[in-house]
Amino acid sequence: MIELQNVSFTWPSQTEPTLKIESLTIAAGEKVFIHGPSGCGKSTLLSLLAGVMVPQQGEILIDHQALQSLSAGQRDHFRADNIGLVFQQFNLLPYLSVLDNVTLPCQFSKQRKLRLQHAGTSPKDAAQQLLRHLDLSESLWQKPITQLSIGQQQRVAVARALIGSPPVIIADEPTSALDKQSRDQFLALLTAEVDNSQSSLIFVSHDDELQKHFSRMIRLPELNQAVLRHEA
Amino acid sequence: MLTLLKLSISSLRNRRLTVLLSVITIAFSVALLLGVERVRTEARTSFNQTISGTDLIVGAPSGDVQLLLYSVFHLGNASNNISWKSAEQIKARPDVAWTIPLALGDSHKGYRVIGTETGYFKHYQYGQKQSLAFSSGQAFSGLFQAVIGAEVAQKLGYKVGDPMVVAHGMGKTSFKSHDDNPFQVIGILARTGTPVDRSILVSLESLEAIHIGWGQPSVSDLRARLQQRQQSHATFTEEALQPKAITALLVGVKSKTQLFKVQRDLNNQKGEALQAVIPAVALQQVWQLVSVAENALLIVAAFVVVSALVGLMAVILTGLNERRREMAILRAIGARPLQVMSLLVTESSVLTLLGLGFGTLLFYLILLVAAPWLYAEWGIWFEIKTLTPTELNLLLSVAASGILVGLWPGYRAYKTSLADGLAIRL
Numbered sequence: 001m002i003e004l005q006n007v008s009f010t011w012p013s014q015t016e017p018t019l020k021i022e023s024l025t026i027a028a029g030e031k032v033f034i035h036g037p038s039g040c041g042k043s044t045l046l047s048l049l050a051g052v053m054v055p056q057q058g059e060i061l062i063d064h065q066a067l068q069s070l071s072a073g074q075r076d077h078f079r080a081d082n083i084g085l086v087f088q089q090f091n092l093l094p095y096l097s098v099l100d101n102v103t104l105p106c107q108f109s110k111q112r113k114l115r116l117q118h119a120g121t122s123p124k125d126a127a128q129q130l131l132r133h134l135d136l137s138e139s140l141w142q143k144p145i146t147q148l149s150i151g152q153q154q155r156v157a158v159a160r161a162l163i164g165s166p167p168v169i170i171a172d173e174p175t176s177a178l179d180k181q182s183r184d185q186f187l188a189l190l191t192a193e194v195d196n197s198q199s200s201l202i203f204v205s206h207d208d209e210l211q212k213h214f215s216r217m218i219r220l221p222e223l224n225q226a227v228l229r230h231e232a
Numbered sequence: 233m234l235t236l237l238k239l240s241i242s243s244l245r246n247r248r249l250t251v252l253l254s255v256i257t258i259a260f261s262v263a264l265l266l267g268v269e270r271v272r273t274e275a276r277t278s279f280n281q282t283i284s285g286t287d288l289i290v291g292a293p294s295g296d297v298q299l300l301l302y303s304v305f306h307l308g309n310a311s312n313n314i315s316w317k318s319a320e321q322i323k324a325r326p327d328v329a330w331t332i333p334l335a336l337g338d339s340h341k342g343y344r345v346i347g348t349e350t351g352y353f354k355h356y357q358y359g360q361k362q363s364l365a366f367s368s369g370q371a372f373s374g375l376f377q378a379v380i381g382a383e384v385a386q387k388l389g390y391k392v393g394d395p396m397v398v399a400h401g402m403g404k405t406s407f408k409s410h411d412d413n414p415f416q417v418i419g420i421l422a423r424t425g426t427p428v429d430r431s432i433l434v435s436l437e438s439l440e441a442i443h444i445g446w447g448q449p450s451v452s453d454l455r456a457r458l459q460q461r462q463q464s465h466a467t468f469t470e471e472a473l474q475p476k477a478i479t480a481l482l483v484g485v486k487s488k489t490q491l492f493k494v495q496r497d498l499n500n501q502k503g504e505a506l507q508a509v510i511p512a513v514a515l516q517q518v519w520q521l522v523s524v525a526e527n528a529l530l531i532v533a534a535f536v537v538v539s540a541l542v543g544l545m546a547v548i549l550t551g552l553n554e555r556r557r558e559m560a561i562l563r564a565i566g567a568r569p570l571q572v573m574s575l576l577v578t579e580s581s582v583l584t585l586l587g588l589g590f591g592t593l594l595f596y597l598i599l600l601v602a603a604p605w606l607y608a609e610w611g612i613w614f615e616i617k618t619l620t621p622t623e624l625n626l627l628l629s630v631a632a633s634g635i636l637v638g639l640w641p642g643y644r645a646y647k648t649s650l651a652d653g654l655a656i657r658l
Contacts, residue, residue, distance in 0.1 A: 050564070073568055073570075076566055076567070093242075093243075094558075095242045095243045095245065108565050108566040108567055160565075
């Protein structure tokens with residue numbers, strides 16, 4: 001579960017806050033589509049949710065843990081344990097194989113490893129299962145990343161975000177580089193796997209069309225009071 | 233930590249060409265550094281061990297260092313001789329225990345022929361006061377017998393009993409050969425690691441004998457000379473064979489307390505001007521001369537290492553910008569900025585260590601190949617032995633610098649990964 005209360009964030013070089021959210025709650029297992037054009041505080045919101053930055057005011061709770069009460073190092077740990085991230089593009093380390101990319105978060109997070117242990121599996125087995133579910137055939141697993149198509153790379157990134165079932169998955173425009181067909185396929189696989197691991201999904205995109213895959217849509221310019229005030 | 237090591241190694245493997253070049257640069261510089269240090273110390277030991285037990289070297293006045301170099305190390309030529317009479321006078325002094333005359337100037341296939349007395353084998357000492365030993369045969373006792381050093385025997389393939397011909401002057405292609413009076417190898421000395429190994433020792437009388445009739449060489453003399461030689465061969469009289477002059481005299485005193493008095497007497501004596509030097513003192517002067525060059529070489533080698541490390545830093549820094557994406561990915565996965573930083577420090581450390589490893593290997597390889605040549609050319613024997621504490625210290629400081637080199641790019645990565653956060657920039 002994710003909760004934001006009276007959150008306000010101002011970049012160090014600015015006087016006006018970039019992001020101001022009175023209240024936002026995302027339930028466990030919920031899949032939320034956040035829609036917003038560029039410049040409405042999208043990346044700021046994601047950075048706050050991922051714990052890379054902390055708001056000057058208000059609080060952000062993820063699974064009842066207040067992020068601002070953690071030190072920077074603790075937040076890095078927290079992120080490793082609880083949040084899976086998928087970026088727009090270039091998600092993978094070019095010098096690791098597909099399989100090694102997927103298992104990498106388990107090296108940084110004890111929690112993910114433990115959860116896999118409880119589920120009676122190993123990082124390698126879990127990675128293989130995820131890759132299979134995401135329609136990535138075994139012949140690709142040992143290949144260097146550069147030989148994969150962008151659609152395949154994005155699915156590998158999903159597998160990496162999901163390994164060890166972190167409670168929160170954040171996807172930042174993961175389909176913007178894909179054509180329409182692979183975009184729909186990607187979303188179908190993503191939502192199915194997120195359901196499988198019972199994680200919450202926060203999916204950010206400027207593409208309205210994608211909202212049909214989600215149970216709830218939030219328009220960020222409406223939610224972010226900083227934007228409203230600017231425009232008024 | 234292990235994860236980071238594995239990550240940086242995979243990352244390095246992915247950039248193997250640039251990485252390989254950096255490692256090679258470091259390896260070469262390390263090999264150079266070790267080489268300079270090794271040559272420096274080994275040359276010193278080798279020189280220091282060449283002569284021991286000799287209290288004074290007496291020769292014609294020149295310089296202390298020059299006298300030492302030509303008489304003991306066979307480097308350069310004597311400017312002048314000393315008369316046999318002076319040599320006899322010195323030997324007769326009550327405070328002198330023994331003398332070894334040395335007559336230089338002839339050669340055999342590039343090796344020096346030294347005219348001396350059998351006392352050479354008794355009194356000459358090298359290393360830690362070790363005396364010469366025969367590996368086969370014995371000391372010369374008559375005319376035209378030669379004792380040869382270990383290397384001469386090995387290189388020229390001589391055994392006891394083999395004949396050899398002595399030529400005047402140095403060089404392998406001396407045009408004036410005394411080939412009418414061939415010598416016979418009578419003894420072979422055990423290896424000493426000193427210029428003795430490259431010497432051919434004959435009696436002073438033998439040297440006189442082959443020079444009889446040579447006098448002033450001139451082409452018009454040839455026929456007369458031939459006749460003269462035919463006569464003289466059969467009739468070497470003792471007087472004719474009496475040496476007229478020698479190049480230098482090694483002196484051992486009876487008591488060390490008299491050493492300076494003997495030296496002073498000889499330097500100040502009336503009659504023939506002589507110079508007496510104490511080998512250790514002259515060697516000290518050699519080191520003073522050489523140390524400037526030594527230090528310059530070491531500094532140059534150190535700078536080569538520094539430039540290799542700066543090159544390494546440049547390689548890592550250049551890579552940094554294109555790897556911002558990689559840093560962001562690692563941060564997203566939960567890597568702390570400090571871990572991102574240590575990734576780069578690990579990288580430079582791994583490369584430096586590889587460079588050190590290969591450099592040391594290269595150093596030994598070069599040593600292995602060059603040792604025989606250095607020995608043949610300079611008479612310095614390089615034993616293949618483990619790294620000395622000084623060399624290990626040098627390697628350690630290179631390793632430490634390698635880690636330091638990673639700190640700067642590491643700090644840059646730390647800053648950017650803090651500032652970039654999860655923003656993936658190209």
